[in-house]
């Protein structure tokens with residue numbers, strides 16, 4: 001059993017901002033106010049007997065930084081508290097968080113129901129890597145709740161969804177999927193990368209597990225790659241932890257320090273991202289060159305009501321179709337000076353991407369058409385610059 005569980009000295013009434021600043025504090029004998037970086041691969045024991053007790057699990061404590069490091073535990077405890085989970089396991093990347101969860105919960109012969117339009121590497125992991133070990137996957141439309149129930153088989157073990165999806169902002173009904181998951185006896189895992197616990201808490205909506213790419217908003221400044229799985233003491237605290245301990249996809253103490261400092265400001269950052277994104281989405285919806293805006297904060301979004309129920313705001317990712325297709329998209333992207341032309345998201349710096357020729361290029365024209373990725377699609381990740389400056393930057397190319 002790991003020592004990365006939620007600390008017991010938390011006030012259950014604290015809000016997400018307070019938890020982000022205060023939860024999971026790990027203070028050393030020096031009494032440092034801001035978290036220390038414990039850059040050490042291993043830990044010493046007072047005696048041979050003490051070492052034996054640590055290794056046998058008789059005595060909790062630190063052993064080796066592949067699976068026990070105070071800075072990494074500080075990040076795990078803070079994130080677990082913010083998501084309302086009993087335990088979190090930090091990993092080297094968002095992808096290794098997903099891999100660790102799959103390795104911890106699946107065996108050969110099992111089946112997964114996954115949302116169409118999951119993050120590209122997640123689909124690749126399921127199809128090309130996990131698929132080689134005898135696990136099969138069915139893909140369903142994220143917002144079509146009945147399709148999830150219909151796709152479940154006796155050997156289904158896991159439902160895997162992202163809500164909202166990237167780039168088209170489709171919303172899965174998390175409480176409804178959680179009910180179906182309980183009816184058919186499977187685990188529901190939600191990749192909460194785009195909302196973060198500041199906007200959406202999947203565990204309180206009924207999901208069993210939360211996945212994170214800490215690389216995005218948890219860091220929020222584009223500095224490091226990392227991930228995490230959050231959930232209960234058995235599946236995460238024991239099963240996922242045991243994969244981490246043995247297979248070793250661990251987070252470095254330095255990256256954990258970056259992420260735990262990121263969590264301290266997550267709540268105010270997310271509010272600022274969302275305010276700017278809402279303004280820019282509403283502005284885009286009025287531009288004659290824009291055919292359609294994909295943002296659940298707009299009242300005409302098909303799942304606006306659902307998103308407003310399960311999220312406290314609508315996030316920082318805004319996508320839109322330009323009437324002029326790819327030439328218009330390229331013209332807009334090339335005309336911007338403030339937006340960075342990069343596929344990354346969740347940064348203080350706003351970014352602009354043309355998904356059909358970058359992130360969704362390799363799936364080919366047929367799957368793109370099926371997924372609703374049009375040639376004139378542009379995706380923005382709204383950062384923390386002034387909204388007026390971002391609007392002026394887009395105006396240049398529209």
Ligand SMILES: *Cc1c(COP(=O)(O)O)cnc(C)c1O
Nearest residue numbers: 093094095119191193213215226
């Ligand atoms: C980026 C991302 C991942 C993968 O995370 P890495 O940290 O890049 O490995 C997984 N899911 C979503 C939704 C992402 O955006």
